[in-house]
Amino acid sequence: NKNLVLPPGPPKLPLIGNMNRLLHPAPHRALNDLAVEYGPIMHLKLGFISTIVVSSADAAREIMKTHDNIFSNRPKLVAPRILGYNYSDIAFAPYGSYWRQLKKICVLELSTVKSMDSTRFIREEEVKLLVESVSESLEPINFVERLFALNHDIITWITFGDKFDDELRFRLAIREGTALAAGFQIGDFFPSLGFVAKLTGMNRRMEECLVELSSIMDKRIERHVDRRKIEKPQRECLVDVLLRLQEAGGDLDEPLTTDNIKSVLLDVFTGASENSSNIVEWAMAEMLRNPSVMEKAQTEVRQVIGEKVNPTVEETDVTKMSYMKMVVKETLRFHPPVPLLLPRESMERCKINGYDIPSQTRVVINYWAIARDPASWKDPNVFNPDRFQNETKDYRGHDFEYIPFGAGRRVCPGISLGMANTELSLASLLYHFDWKLASGEKPQDLDMNETFGMTCYKTCSLRLVPTLRYPIST
Numbered sequence: 001n002k003n004l005v006l007p008p009g010p011p012k013l014p015l016i017g018n019m020n021r022l023l024h025p026a027p028h029r030a031l032n033d034l035a036v037e038y039g040p041i042m043h044l045k046l047g048f049i050s051t052i053v054v055s056s057a058d059a060a061r062e063i064m065k066t067h068d069n070i071f072s073n074r075p076k077l078v079a080p081r082i083l084g085y086n087y088s089d090i091a092f093a094p095y096g097s098y099w100r101q102l103k104k105i106c107v108l109e110l111s112t113v114k115s116m117d118s119t120r121f122i123r124e125e126e127v128k129l130l131v132e133s134v135s136e137s138l139e140p141i142n143f144v145e146r147l148f149a150l151n152h153d154i155i156t157w158i159t160f161g162d163k164f165d166d167e168l169r170f171r172l173a174i175r176e177g178t179a180l181a182a183g184f185q186i187g188d189f190f191p192s193l194g195f196v197a198k199l200t201g202m203n204r205r206m207e208e209c210l211v212e213l214s215s216i217m218d219k220r221i222e223r224h225v226d227r228r229k230i231e232k233p234q235r236e237c238l239v240d241v242l243l244r245l246q247e248a249g250g251d252l253d254e255p256l257t258t259d260n261i262k263s264v265l266l267d268v269f270t271g272a273s274e275n276s277s278n279i280v281e282w283a284m285a286e287m288l289r290n291p292s293v294m295e296k297a298q299t300e301v302r303q304v305i306g307e308k309v310n311p312t313v314e315e316t317d318v319t320k321m322s323y324m325k326m327v328v329k330e331t332l333r334f335h336p337p338v339p340l341l342l343p344r345e346s347m348e349r350c351k352i353n354g355y356d357i358p359s360q361t362r363v364v365i366n367y368w369a370i371a372r373d374p375a376s377w378k379d380p381n382v383f384n385p386d387r388f389q390n391e392t393k394d395y396r397g398h399d400f401e402y403i404p405f406g407a408g409r410r411v412c413p414g415i416s417l418g419m420a421n422t423e424l425s426l427a428s429l430l431y432h433f434d435w436k437l438a439s440g441e442k443p444q445d446l447d448m449n450e451t452f453g454m455t456c457y458k459t460c461s462l463r464l465v466p467t468l469r470y471p472i473s474t
């Protein structure tokens, strides 16, 4: 419509529009460069898709608060169609009663104070096992792999109430699914040309991965179904709660299927495993490069734990580690795990800052750009945990300069769990071990490049040599 006043943006090429501007290993950086030229609300044409890119806290507030009711839908992308059982997961379910009910369950079962209390022993037990296994390792360790395994084990125990013999198989399948769903899929930009998506072979690989994931989850869910036939569990895990909803129907328009349950579980697994591991890896890399930060964090952690009769890190101790928490907060600003949040789609036409946004426009919030905006942050390109000393900005979605978990109706439902996993594992690894880089690498030469995927991870995984300082007490 020629009468629309769209936000400014770069000139569009025929067919591909502005896709060429996204050919960058870190598209959030490329989009940030464009925003410097075209402003905090930009219009791009990505293939056939009209897209608005938002790069300032004020503009993000307009989308995620003032007009949150209009922008609470998600676009229909290829990966969640295949790996999310036709958009029946929480992250990509259309805005509506199905999404609302499942998200509520997810928050109640995983992230309330009560549920966090009841699962605390799981996190503490699993972190202890990690410390033991790291103590025994004779070789340098792949740091992020160990953390991924830790977070996977924690979420398995919380969701299935148990751990299983085929855990490694499941973990590898989850990793592969996350990697396949990562980044931009060509089919997402040319949806009407179905053959384009098939050209890359990605659809077939995702379908094969789903068969593997499904068969593992089916077996586990069947065990719960069989057990529930004999007696209803006294302590319900997430799978039990979802099966109860399936039996009772709840307020859902249609009965909950086993595929729906599996899609929710996959969301929970991907949310819980990948993000916390990446945050701890980035935090460790930054501390190795900034020894004074490492020293300050370790001194604090060791002081808090040193005063205890039983010297292991428990969650109640973490509340006393204000500097270590500041390191995590700064990592969420400087290396956001989900730099472009998850895309949204407008449900009706509206006006933002005088620009027209038509219905069904894709909206990308560049949180990476917001978190490095000099208008909101002093020296934004410096890693400095001390900036949070007198900083009241909170990450739960109220301060739009700092939204690592998103905001509004679509905010992450796993904030408390994700932060608890992150802080407890980082504090424990700092307490029990001293760390140095493997193979004589110098901290200043560390490759700090990131690869953009579903989450933003370190391109070169850290390989570290731990030196045990305080063994785990039995």
Ligand code: HEM
Binding pocket: 090, 091, 092, 103, 106, 110, 267, 268, 269, 271, 272, 275, 276, 279, 337, 338, 341, 342, 343, 404, 405, 406, 407, 408, 409, 410, 411, 412, 413, 414, 415, 417, 418, 419, 422
């Ligand atoms: C520290 C770790 C985590 C980070 C940084 C993170 C970040 C995010 C972000 C940025 C979003 C998109 C929000 C938006 O669109 O506004 C999101 C959504 C989501 N996250 Fe997380 N997340 C983390 C942990 C978790 C955990 C532990 C779970 C599961 C228990 C989880 C489950 C989800 C789900 C289901 C959604 C979709 C919500 C919706 O569309 O309504 N996340 N997360």
